[in-house]
Amino acid sequence: MDIDGLPGFYAIAAADPDRLAVIDTDGSATTYGELLARVNQVSHGLRARGAGTGDVVAGVLPNGLDAVVMLMATAQIGLYYVPVNWHLTPSEIAYILGDCDAKIVVTGEANPVPGAEVGTRGLAAGQPVTPPGDRTCGAAMWYTSGTTGVPKGVQRPLPGVPPEAVAPLHARFLGHIVDLAPGPGVHLVTAPMYHSAPCAHTHFALNLGHTVVIAPKFEPETVLELIQRHRVTNALMVPTMFHRMLQLPAEVRAAYDVSSLRQVIHTAAPCPVAVKQAMMEWWGPVLYEYYGSTESTAAFAVKPREWLDRPGTVGRVSPMFEACVLDEDGKELPPGEPGLVYVKSSMGTFEYRKDPEKTAASMRGEWYTPGDIGYLDADGYLFLCDRRTDLIVSGGVNIYPAEVEAALLEHPAVADVAVIGVPDEEWGHSVVALVQPVPGVETGPALTAALLEHCAPRIARFKQPRTVEYRERLPRTPAGKLSRARVREDYLAEKTSSSL
Structure with missing residues (x-):
């Protein structure tokens, strides 16, 4: 035709x-x-x-x-x-x-x-x-x-x-x-x-x-x-x-x-x-x-x-x-x-x-x-080194950390939070939330369940964290900006170290 x-x-x-x-x-x-x-x-x-x-x-x-x-x-x-x-x-x-x-x-x-x-x-x-x-x-x-x-x-x-x-x-x-x-x-x-x-x-x-x-x-x-x-x-x-x-x-x-x-x-x-x-x-x-x-x-x-x-x-x-x-x-x-x-x-x-x-x-x-x-390369073929710094791509779907963080920050037990994507063999990336709890809040499975329940009416299921971990403090710049790149690097280094 x-x-x-x-x-x-x-x-x-x-x-x-x-x-x-x-x-x-x-x-x-x-x-x-x-x-x-x-x-x-x-x-x-x-x-x-x-x-x-x-x-x-x-x-x-x-x-x-x-x-x-x-x-x-x-x-x-x-x-x-x-x-x-x-x-x-x-x-x-x-x-x-x-x-x-x-x-x-x-x-x-x-x-x-x-x-x-x-x-x-x-x-x-x-x-x-x-x-x-x-x-x-x-x-x-x-x-x-x-x-x-x-x-x-x-x-x-x-x-x-x-x-x-x-x-x-x-x-x-x-x-x-x-x-x-x-x-x-x-x-x-x-x-x-x-x-x-x-x-x-x-x-x-x-x-x-x-x-x-x-x-x-x-x-x-x-x-x-x-x-x-x-x-x-x-x-x-x-x-x-x-x-x-x-x-x-x-x-x-x-x-x-x-x-x-x-x-x-x-x-x-x-x-x-x-x-x-x-x-x-x-x-x-x-x-x-x-x-x-x-x-x-x-x-x-x-x-x-x-x-x-x-x-x-x-x-x-x-x-x-x-x-x-x-x-x-x-x-x-x-x-x-x-x-x-x-x-x-x-x-x-x-x-x-x-x-x-x-x-x-x-x-x-x-x-x-x-x-x-x-x-x-010399022949004009493009090779990608990394996705944009903060975007999480899981199963071919874009997930935006700021949106997930905003939902978690609405919970009274959360003082600060960083959401990152970590390599996942099946999905490409998996959503991980690193939560800094309010002082005096007890961390553990009960708090994790409460946070996920809190997210349910606010963000779609595919955006919700698959892993929630807790940190005493999250790194921020002098201007107060969260460095997700540093959080991701530290998290991956920690996991690599613990697996050795």
């Missing part, structure tokens, strides 16, 4: 309505024609409720058909769509919905939100299945906290063109960095669609004409069974998933046919070299990687054969991007010298919604930094 003439989801569905579009978590199937009819009805329904170009609509939805419908409906009527993590506490969800000024909220039956539509049926009811008028491209707006612990929406200007004008650009970009192509294909969704990459790749798959298979949740053997049953050709995963699949007994791994796989794309967290090598020994040279962030998208990419020649690299700069590595004074560093990674894209700018100061702080002129330290 000619990329420049790629019609995208809406035209594919109209021309080939019997093509299989989505296989849901319960195994039910929806064709392209059926999906387009629901998408059009929901587009009309959103407009009937007053949502106009540039407005924000949010979805607090688990993975499934409704999440797909909302993504594709907002994308053709010029709306910003905010997918919200439904594992968050009610107060965390309320903050995001208020900050983004969501005009309409759609939620699932299992996680109701006051005043929200439950599912998409109500929006679709009584609406025509024909395309809405004045179709114009919308955009997803994902919320991210950077390193501040205060979530902000990453907002890009709407392109002001029909979605069919954007589909070829995406297809050309994906074809270059991960060899995805329009036509027959089966994409497996293994991670929550409230995260940027799984959500975006679902959108891409439908614009390429692929079938989207949604796993009920990530379980290693379930994923292998789905790959075999549906002859999956491409999927998006995070390194933690690879680690868990490699822990399966050899006879279980050998029992499933994964020969249909062509592209298994991974992102979100560094992948240990040994894990990636073991996966390619099992699945063949099908692991593609890209590195970036919600703000910078896929700024670097590396294909399997390239990576095997340079184990550990996250790739070379992607098309329409420029990159450099700068020292603390903003001076460009030569190959091999580590510094802060900066990228610049001709694909357009972004801003943090309602936060120009945060937007400005993340930029150096036109250049944006994801906050990671790395170096470029």
